[in-house]
Amino acid sequence: MPRVTAEHRAARREQILVAAMDCVAREGFHKTTMAHVVSASGLSAGAVYGYFRSKEELISAIADRAVGMVGGVFARAAGQEAVPSPAEVVERVAASIEAQAADHGVDITRVAVAAWAEAVRDEQVHTVVAAKVGQLRERCLEIIRLQQRAGLVDPGGDPHQMAQAMLALFPGFILQRLILGDVTSASLGAGVAGLTYGPAATPAADHTGGSS
Amino acid sequence: MPRVTAEHRAARREQILVAAMDCVAREGFHKTTMAHVVSASGLSAGAVYGYFRSKEELISAIADRAVGMVGGVFARAAGQEAVPSPAEVVERVAASIEAQAADHGVDITRVAVAAWAEAVRDEQVHTVVAAKVGQLRERCLEIIRLQQRAGLVDPGGDPHQMAQAMLALFPGFILQRLILGDVTSASLGAGVAGLTYGPAATPAADHTGGSS
DNA sequence: CTGTCAAGAACGATCATTCGTTTTTATGCT
DNA sequence: AGCATAAAAACGAATGATCGTTCTTGACAG
Numbered sequence: 010m011p012r013v014t015a016e017h018r019a020a021r022r023e024q025i026l027v028a029a030m031d032c033v034a035r036e037g038f039h040k041t042t043m044a045h046v047v048s049a050s051g052l053s054a055g056a057v058y059g060y061f062r063s064k065e066e067l068i069s070a071i072a073d074r075a076v077g078m079v080g081g082v083f084a085r086a087a088g089q090e091a092v093p094s095p096a097e098v099v100e101r102v103a104a105s106i107e108a109q110a111a112d113h114g115v116d117i118t119r120v121a122v123a124a125w126a127e128a129v130r131d132e133q134v135h136t137v138v139a140a141k142v143g144q145l146r147e148r149c150l151e152i153i154r155l156q157q158r159a160g161l162v163d164p165g166g167d168p169h170q171m172a173q174a175m176l177a178l179f180p181g182f183i184l185q186r187l188i189l190g191d192v193t194s195a196s197l198g199a200g201v202a203g204l205t206y207g208p209a210a211t212p213a214a215d216h217t218g219g220s221s
Numbered sequence: 222m223p224r225v226t227a228e229h230r231a232a233r234r235e236q237i238l239v240a241a242m243d244c245v246a247r248e249g250f251h252k253t254t255m256a257h258v259v260s261a262s263g264l265s266a267g268a269v270y271g272y273f274r275s276k277e278e279l280i281s282a283i284a285d286r287a288v289g290m291v292g293g294v295f296a297r298a299a300g301q302e303a304v305p306s307p308a309e310v311v312e313r314v315a316a317s318i319e320a321q322a323a324d325h326g327v328d329i330t331r332v333a334v335a336a337w338a339e340a341v342r343d344e345q346v347h348t349v350v351a352a353k354v355g356q357l358r359e360r361c362l363e364i365i366r367l368q369q370r371a372g373l374v375d376p377g378g379d380p381h382q383m384a385q386a387m388l389a390l391f392p393g394f395i396l397q398r399l400i401l402g403d404v405t406s407a408s409l410g411a412g413v414a415g416l417t418y419g420p421a422a423t424p425a426a427d428h429t430g431g432s433s
Numbered sequence: 434c435t436g437t438c439a440a441g442a443a444c445g446a447t448c449a450t451t452c453g454t455t456t457t458t459a460t461g462c463t
Numbered sequence: 464a465g466c467a468t469a470a471a472a473a474c475g476a477a478t479g480a481t482c483g484t485t486c487t488t489g490a491c492a493g
Contacts, residue, residue, distance in 0.1 A: 021472095037342040039251030043449055053474040054450080064449065095416050099386075119341050126338035129331050129399050130249040139400050146401075166415025173397060173404050174311075174412030180396050181389025187341050188351050189358075192385050200386030203378025204307050207419015255483060265440040266484080276483065 022060045025050045027115070030071055034119040038068055038127055065133065072124035072134045076141040078117050079179075082109055083148050092159045095175060095205055098152055100198025103182050107194050110186075118183045125180070142176075149175045234272045237262045239327070242283055246331040250280050250339055277345065284336035284346045288353040290329050291391075294321055295360050304371045307387060307417055310364055312410025315394050319406050322398075330395045337392070354388075361387045 028050035032041040043064055047054050061067040082105035093101070110116045128138035149172035156162045162171060178201070185192040240262035244253040255276055259266050273279040294317035305313070322328045340350035361384035368374045374383060390413070397404040 035342075037251075037338060039249075040342065042447080044447095047475095055452080055475070056473050058450070059472065122338050122341050125396055125400070126249060126334050129334050130247075130252065135400065142397070142400055146397075163415040163418035166418070167408075167411060170408045170412035171415040172412070174390065174409055174416055177390045177393025177397060177404075177409065178386065179389075180392040184337055184392050185354070185358075185385060185389060188337070188347065188354055192389075196379075196382045197386055197389065199379060200382035200384070203375040203380075203383040204386055205417045205419070206375035206378070207417070254481080256481095259441095267441070267486085268439050270484070271438070 018060075021052075021056075025052065025057055025060055025067075026070060026074065029067055030074065030117075030120050031115045033071055033123055034115045034117075037123050038071075065131075068127065068131075069133050069137055071120060072127060073137045073141065075117055075120035075124050076138050078109060079106060079121055080141050080145045080148075082106055083145055092152075092155045092161065094161050094202075095156065096198050096202035099175065099178055099201045100194050102179065103194035103197050106179065106183065107186075118187060121183065122187065146172050146176050149173075230272075233264075233268075237264065237269055237272055237279075238282060238286065241279055242286065242329075242332050243327045245283055245335055246327045246329075249335050250283075277343075280339065280343075281345050281349055283332060284339060285349045285353065287329055287332035287336050288350050290321060291318060291333055292353050292357045292360075294318055295357055304364075304367045304373065306373050306414075307368065308410050308414035311387065311390055311413045312406050314391065315406035315409050318391065318395065319398075330399060333395065334399065358384050358388050361385075 025046065029041070029046045032045045032049055035041075036045070043054065043057065046067070047057050050057060057067075061070065083102050085105060106118060110118045124134065124138055127134040129135070150168055153162060153168040153171045153175065157164045157166075157168060178197070182192060182194075182197050237258065241253070241258045244257045244261055247253075248257070255266065255269065258279070259269055262269065269279075273282065295314050297317060318330060322330045336346065336350055339346040341347070362380055365374060365380045365383045365387065369376045369378075369380060390409070394404060394406075394409050
């Protein structure tokens with residue numbers, strides 16, 4: 010029995026996964042060859058296939074990780090005690106997405122876009138991504154319910170529909186950011202604030218005191 | 222000089238393009254092989270390469286067409302005399318996207334998702350898609366300015382930022398529709414209406430009267 | 434006839450995957 | 464403690480299949 014059993018094995022798997030995500034962020038899923046992944050990971054073809062049975066399995070793992078990271082961002086940015094306005098929630102989540110895109114060596118949002126496209130096409134990836142997106146919208150739903158109780162959004166509206174609308178903003182944020190490059194969390198937050206213009210949103214906005 | 226010169230030539234090109242879009246909607250850009258396109262178009266490999274110099278050029282043409290169709294939808298749904306509320310605009314555009322997805326044999330939204338992913342990766346497609354998305358946001362901007370004048374959105378807010386926010390909704394709509402499948406133009410419109418809750422938006426929101 | 438268009442078999446390149454070999458290391462034995 | 468051993472892990476060249484593209488051949492209009 011060489012080396013360790015669980016710890017180093019997980020580390021190697023992570024090493025391959027990170028290298029593969031870097032490739033995918035640059036070239037997408039299908040233009041990324043296993044040779045690229047092998048080269049980027051610093052291992053060999055045989056080693057990579059020791060941790061992932063196929064390229065498909067590797068792609069699923071990447072998609073899961075990428076969408077999951079964006080989801081984690083969501084849970085973190087929203088889990089506050091004071092109930093923020095919709096515009097504030099959107100700005101915080103968008104800011105966390107910006108941070109995620111910059112912090113790591115790889116731009117996670119590029120991988121996420123590739124994962125969306127793959128989810129439309131491949132059943133395996135679809136299952137993985139659908140589950141993560143469903144969890145994301147659950148988070149939205151919780152926030153919306155709090156905001157309804159606080160009178161920040163229409164208390165008579167269907168919270169599920171509002172969660173759909175809130176969640177819908179982020180793919181568009183990511184895409185405009187990647188394709189046009191002139192959108193920031195601040196501009197998106199301000200835009201949402203402008204669209205949700207009305208007295209109901211103002212009292213809460215006063216408390217938290219959003220800057221800029 | 223056999224056959225016709227311009228008309229039939231354009232028709233052949235269109236025939237190939239439609240066949241290719243059908244393939245892309247089902248399999249994405251990279252899993253679609255030229256052999257598939259050849260088979261679906263009913264022509265031969267040599268003929269296809271007589272109209273498109275390479276697969277890359279075909280992909281660019283498809284991306285241009287797909288994003289352009291969604292953009293046309295936008296211009297049509299928004300070009301009304303009476304100024305609609307943000308929620309109404311969103312619902313109308315989303316409804317037109319739904320119609321586009323169902324009317325043709327091919328689901329154009331699937332092709333659009335593939336085009337986004339390709340725009341992130343390929344410079345040629347990026348240029349094409351960026352131009353179309355820029356035009357789309359110009360349309361948003363015009364609508365926002367009208368809404369500002371009508372007091373439907375914050376008159377003091379930056380219209381560019383609001384246009385960013387409004388446009389951001391549609392990729393998320395398309396993705397939730399394709400991946401989770403439980404979002405409709407009506408639910409999205411109602412959700413936006415609920416989030417933009419306030420006296421300024423209410424008179425218009427009454428009209429739409431979302432069920433549930 | 435002649436020049437254009439379509440056909441489709443053939444080609445070279447590329448990619449995912451495998452498998453025989455080599456290296457590494459935990460463990461048993463002295 | 465030090466060495467031998469077995470098994471797991473890594474290696475990387477070979478493989479079989481697939482894909483984009485080309486090029487020769489045949490058909491048809493002017």
